[in-house]
Amino acid sequence: MKLVVQVRLLPTPVQAAALEATLRACNEAATWVSEVAFECGEFKNFALRKGTYKQVKSRWSLGAQAAQHVIKKTCDAYATLRANLKSGCLGRPGSARYRHATGKPVVFRPCGAQPFDDRMLSWQIAERAVSLWTTGGRMKNVAFTAAPEQLATLVLHRKGESDLICRDGKWFLNATCDVPETPLNTDPVDFLGIDLGIVNIATTSDGQIMAGRDLNRIRTRERGLRAKLQKKNTPSAKRRLKKRRRKEARRARDINHKIAKHVVAEAERTGRGIALEDLTGIRERVRLRKPQRATHSSWAFAQLGQFIAYKARRAGVPVVYVDPAYTSRTCAECGHIDRANRVSQAWFACRTCGFVDHADRNGSRNIRARAWTLWRSGAQPTAPAPRPRAGAERKRDITASDATLCEPGTSAPGS
Structure with a gap:
């Protein structure tokens, strides 16, 4: 891969x-x-x-x-x-x-x-330096820094072009590596259901809740600070805005990498697959009041899903996408579907059997059950197909945070 x-x-x-x-x-x-x-x-x-x-x-x-x-x-x-x-x-x-x-x-x-190919760029990894072509001639001994995991990956698997990038005055090289995949586990013992949300970024069917309250609180504060600086519009305010740009996106990306790494490691350790919701097109399907729009638009569910998918692929863990319809209203014990079952954002109480559980955990159990049913009926571990938008068919900027290893792809809605 x-x-x-x-x-x-x-x-x-x-x-x-x-x-x-x-x-x-x-x-x-x-x-x-x-x-x-x-x-x-x-x-x-x-x-x-x-x-x-x-x-x-x-x-x-x-x-x-x-x-x-x-x-x-x-x-x-x-x-x-x-x-x-x-x-x-x-x-x-x-x-x-x-x-x-x-x-x-x-x-x-x-x-x-x-882009630079091997005729324009050469790596001296032991010396932590590169030599690359410029309009002024070949420039040698350009130092670089990298984590030990990155260096090992470069030595063993680097293959193809590298992109020279300048971002906010900092220089980066994105090197393409062809890493062998772990053989896919075609006989998982079960599935680990993942319910994605805004208040709780991810909740597993094991009951583990990875809350996003701190991240949402920081995002609210950042939005208020940006509004104040934009309103002030002084040279100092503009400098501060430029300095803080992408900070929120970097924080969200780092959190998503950590969550994805934990989820895949747990599934791999227990011999299970991963069950995710197919949330493609949710932004177009949901109508929100104005105070909720900024929070919903900054929900990085697609990025987290991509991180889980490529890490699972590298670890040989199957990923199955299920239809998310009514997972939050269905009782994981008796299967009764009722809008009134969802008492609040946090709690679920079945009107038929009286089962009470955390709402997101109940949803993740429904996701796990649907994935297991699909897998036994012959479903393949694959990414969800894009849904058509009204009158049209239904988009890389994954940068590395988890040892800066990420899979090239197209940009997706998220942070």
């Missing part, structure tokens, strides 16, 4: 300036190639290369490999755009958002990520 190991570069000021100049040149060239592709309507790599390769090399002083990667990056951007249009992520055809996305060429940020 493909994983990404993210390491942080520690360049000197001179090296950082060379890296920045390289990214700017590559992204300026990619924007120009995008304009050419948009005008002529040609978005295939080899066809586009015929008309742009020489100009990219001469005009921006790029090497042969860098020029090819610039053109390929442009084609990949248009492929992503087409996929988002097809899935409805950019609105319906004819809508203002749809026309805005299709009415102009793709523009690349000045310091957007740039």
Whole structure:
């Protein structure tokens, strides 16, 4: 399976300036190639290369490999755009958002990520240094730092391209690694049901509750602070806003990594599979009052589900997705379904048999039972298929936090 190991570069000021100049040149060239592709309507790599390769090399002083990667990056951007249009992520055809996305060429940020292959980048892992191509020539001995687990993964499994990234003045390399998967457990003894929520991020059918009250409290405080700083709008306030950007997302991602790691380890230790709810499209199906919208929009259920899925795949633990309908209203003991069973956010009391339990634990037991039924009927451990949105079919930025190992994929709604 493909994983990404993210390491942080520690360049000197001179090296950082060379890296920045390289990214700017590559992204300026990619924007120009995008304009050419948009005008002529040609978005295939080899066809586009015929008309742009020489100009990219001469005009921006790029090497042969860098020029090819610039053109390929442009084609990949248009492929992503087409996929988002097809899935409805950019609105319906004819809508203002749809026309805005299709009415102009793709523009690349000045310091957007740039791929490097093994001809442009070499690793000296023992010395904690890399050597990479820049517009000013080959730059050697660029130091990097990484955890021991990351270094071991790089030595054993690094294969393919690496992306050079500049984020808030910090430099990173995302290296692709091909890690062998553990053979899938095709005969689980049971399933560990996971109920995902906002107040309680995850509740297992074993009764373990991983509460999110602290995270929600911090998010509320952060939103209030952002509003105050935006209202103040002074240079100092803008500096503080810039410094605090992505802080909430990093915290949520770290918590999700820890929860996912714990859940998969418990399932692997006990020989069980993992049962998750298919919550695809829940944001479109649910109507909320205004005070609840920010909390619901910051619910990172998709990110947590992705983390559990790739960690389970690496550990050989099967994952089954079940329909979440009525899991919160169904009694896990007698199966009676009634809206009145859900007494409050925290408590469940069956109106028929009198069974009383924590509401999320009761829901997770229903999820476990549904997964076990599906598995015995021949269900495969696979990700849920996207549900179509009204009139259209129903989207990587997983960065590493759990030893900075994460699976490349597409961006998903979440934090």
